[in-house]
Amino acid sequence: MAMTPDGREAAIPEDPAVGPAAADLSSLVAAAPGDVMAPIVVANTLWTSTNPGAYLGTGPAFTHLRDLEGSDLLLSDTARWGQLEVIPTKADLIVDLIRMNSLWPLLSGLACCAIEMMSAATSKNDMDRWGMFPFRASPRQADVLIVAGTLTTKMAGPLLRLWEQMPEPKWCVAMGDCTCSGGRYKRSYSTIEGIDRLMPVDVYVPGCPPRPEGLIYGMMKLGQLVKDRRGHWPEHAIIPNVPQDV
Amino acid sequence: MTASPGTGQHPSMDDPRIMLDGQIGQFETVPPYPPRTERESEFYSLRDGEMFLNMGPQHPATHGVLRVVLKINGEQVVDLDPVLGYLHRGVEKLCENSDYHHIISQVDPLEYVSSLFTEWAPVMAFEQLLDVQVPRRAEYIRVLTGELLRISSHILYQGWIALDLGGLTPILYSFIERDEIVEMLAAITGQRMLFNYFRIGGVNGDLNHEFMSRLGDWMSRAAKQHEANIGLLNENEIFVRRMRDIGRLDRTTALRMATSGPNLRSAGVPYDVRRAHPYSVYPELDFDIPVRGTNGGGDSLDRYLLRMDEVRESLKIIDQCLHNMPDGPVMARLPRLLRPRPGRAWAAVEAPRGLYGTYVISDGTDQPFRMKIHDPSFVNMQLVGLLMKGNLIADTMAVMASLDPVMGGIDK
């Protein structure tokens, strides 16, 4: 998802009337490292919102509930579009629901935690119930990389390679203390203190090793994360956000 | 595996400020430097019709992060070169830098399928250094838990060997039994897998009711269930045909290769540390040492069947332990801070994979001056290169699984 180095301002037209300028691809360059991902905003040229602030990034027009009730926004259906940043979002929800219900882990275990990872997939506590089986042997077909066990400096390269070989969208679960923080081998000369030095981690499952139930809980949390990637849907601005202190 | 090393400089992954030649993350089956040893130059030179096939460090069939470079001719394995160290955690260095009590937790994850044995040998060595007399109840508890763990390890081995041969179901049946055992051990140790249970001069905590009730329930059906699981595989023609006459190991070779444990006994050598060099209360217990392959050495099927026999023997031992378990304390009286007199000690136990030894040098401080851990699967893994020549790729899995390696122990 390409965007300008200075994030969302350039992607959002100052004036909605000159919308197509935003769609000018020449203004899109590669993301600078460490830049925050901002959604590409489809400039609305067909109708003016009752809450232009939502498009200009200045926040809701109403800060108090009484102003909202005083206005006629609640009577019209245009209010529900008030704060949406991206218009075609419902399809993404469906896709996320699909993805969260079939998370195929990669069949790769590093050390002790691998045994508990296998135990989480076996009869007693059955990970397959959430569609997290079969373990794919090839990283090309896996969705989740469960890093189970101590990561050594010699294994770091191959693990990065596995992570790069997995096709997007992919997620990483750090299982065990060694992968979360270095664990009991933090002092060693050949281990890496936590895999978040190497790759982005979505869910940490501490424990040495964590029980299979712990891993399953982490995977369910990952599913929730996949679903709520863009924020919690029910709160997604049916009406403008109202501060808590009102 | 297929890309060629690019030229140009890149920052070293050790230190980004260092510029190195070549390309990051390029996997090279053939090392990108000239061969350093005779063996390496012999292995990494191909005759026509041969090609290298790299397995691992992440491969479904290499138990853990073992990497094996196969030199294959069609489907036939001409030669192979195991590359270790992808799980090397420097445990020995950590042990030399930690307190005698901490060492028990440091060595736990070495043989993570049977952790208690990795605690047992160091603890025995420290007790020799300190001249501690372990209470007999503690010894009995050690034997009891150890044999339970031996059973779970052998049962997992049964499932794994079936999984590597393509059978889906046995591994799940094995894990049912294994979960039962580790749950009952967790009842006294508090952990499912890396029990930090043995202590210098005893064990940490006495048997409790939950353990005994779980053990009773399990023992009531263990033997029958084990026979059922065995029947699932031993009566399968495909399984037997794939295991028989594969990787035959004869007596002299096994001894010369310094093999130990079931792999040695399946080659016809009745060597078991529990009998050959008695420790703990094993002299008081009545059990047999199953031996196979006395005529011309043992193959993979022998190695598999021998472990299945050992499970029966372990069940016998557990039964005896439960019957003549003495009363009394489970810990000897010891000071908190242990400073043994300078000296050297060596203790070895019979782990599920063979002789598990520990060699400790004390220099009078509260940390060992040198601590060497001898892991059986490290030595047994050498047999892979010996037994696999001329077999097919599929047999590679059968032989490797039948040797029962645990990478945590191999790489320390």
Added chain:
Amino acid sequence: MDRPLRTRLETRFADKLTGPVRQRHDQTEIRIGPGDLIEVMTALHDEPELCFELLADLAGVDTGDHMQVVYHVWSATTPDWLRVIADGLPRDNPRIPSLTGLWPGAEWMERETYDMFGIIFEGNRDLRRIYMPPDYASFPLRKDFYLPDDAARSPGGGVRHMEQTVAPVQATERVVRRTVKA
């Protein structure tokens, strides 16, 4: 403690022993020079009254001023473990003959000892690093190797790719020829 074994060893290896035969608990310990290793071990392995046919362990030891290689062997003729200590290897250039001719299974143990201590076993035809990556410069288990300089604390977080693109012989030179980015 097996007294007859002690007398047997003292009579058989009277000229080889560099120290007294020590016995403690269930272990008997003899010290020899690295030059006599092959001879002594062959005798221990072959002679029927000794017949130590199982090599239980091979360990390297770095006592701050010199190095040792410790062998544990087992025999059915005695209830004791026999510990053979090859003593007095210089730290700057530790060399000792390899036992792979007698026990081929000692190959990996010697590789491990070489990897951890830098002890060179002459005659081992595959003396590579077995645990650490091939270009690793130092020997971790030596006493002058301190834990704080472990790889995990290096600026790159200890990330190291699979096969280094430099030969181990050049590794030390490489360290010297570092080109530091501005």
Added chain:
Amino acid sequence: MTALNRSWGNLTAFGKVILPLLLVVLVVLPVLAVLFLMFVGPWLMDVLNSNLGIVRFVVAIGGVLLFSIPAAFIIIYMELKVIAYMNLRVGPNRVGPGGAAHSLVAGLKVLTKEDFTPSSADVVVFTWAPVLVFLTCVMTFLVIPFGPGLVGQDMNIGVLYLFAVGGMTVVGLLLAGWSSFNKYSLLGGLRSAAQVVSYEIPLTLSVVGLILLAHTMSLNSIAEQQSGWFTNWFVFRQPLGALIFFIAATAEANRTPFDLTEADSEIVAGFATEYSGMRFGFLFFAEYVNVFIVSALITTFFFGAWNAPIDINAIFAMVGIDPITVSLDPGSLGIGLVLLVLSVPVVMTLVFAAPFYLARRSSPAWQSLVLGFLLFNLVAIGGLFMLTYISWDWVAGLVWFMAKAFAFVYVFVWMRGTFPRVRIDHLMGFAWKWLLPAALLNLFITAAAIVVVKSL
């Protein structure tokens, strides 16, 4: 009205232009469609009627394409659940009733994954190999008789077409393995080539005896010859052939114990190692479509394709009842049909509800009504099924065919849950040393028997 005004007021000038245009387009399109049907329609119908064969062919292909993917989903779900229960697990049970939608979800997920092409792969071949694999599977459906008249194209060389198209699968697998530029893929592709090519021969030979008996190569007439009692099924006249066909077909479909091409523990995922996204999905589905095809073929050849095991009409004739023949002609009822449709549910609901209400007056009436309604639904569905079963024989045929085919699918899944994997040399040795001579023996015995019977 105010809302409309507000919306119109909210429109920008641009929007004020665009929206009316949209409305105009929406109006004009249906008009155009109607005109097209009025003037071009009859001519189109003439064209279609004049060459019905082509139309039937196209329709059949469309139907097959629509049918194959759901079949794959059903079989994947079946495999997940059956193997789970064999492993004493529960299996997927979160999405859909009993997890029935898990395979569908997995398929859609694969569809939304990144489609990855390795840098050093042969792009064209890498892209088209999965298509070829899947296409061959789908094309095989064309000649399978699902029921009387339910055959895509009743070729008189159906068997030849079947083996020709089925043999093309190996080309796809080989291309996939070769173009991935991965040694595991290469090994997998070559293994599948060796395996499928050597099992193609006993597979074909085992059917030749059947062809001698049936005097035809059309699957449809082979099916028709097995009508009547189940003793007419060819499995009783060709038991050895059926056995050989089953074994060889298992190897053809790359199923356990012959799944060397995607042996997880040996070559990571075989020819599919480098495939991701929907290309992997194609390979994945093709495997399961193959399973269904193989089961359908076994059913068609040896287990009396769409014939019921018992000849119900013969029994009726024996007993003396005329065979039930119902011809549905709802149109004849006229307006009465409407009354019937309106009245029957109400009346039957009350009738079914009455006993419950009389049995427990204490319970509120709506409960018994609900119970009656559900009961009526059950009865009505059952009755409708029986009616269609009796009145349209293709419904009966389809039911029996699917029942038999999925019984064999279950057998394949069962084998997958049970057997380990055979070794490659055992595999080839079995094909050439045992299956091929057995197939030849079967062929000779059949020919000799035919000659003898003719001479008598």
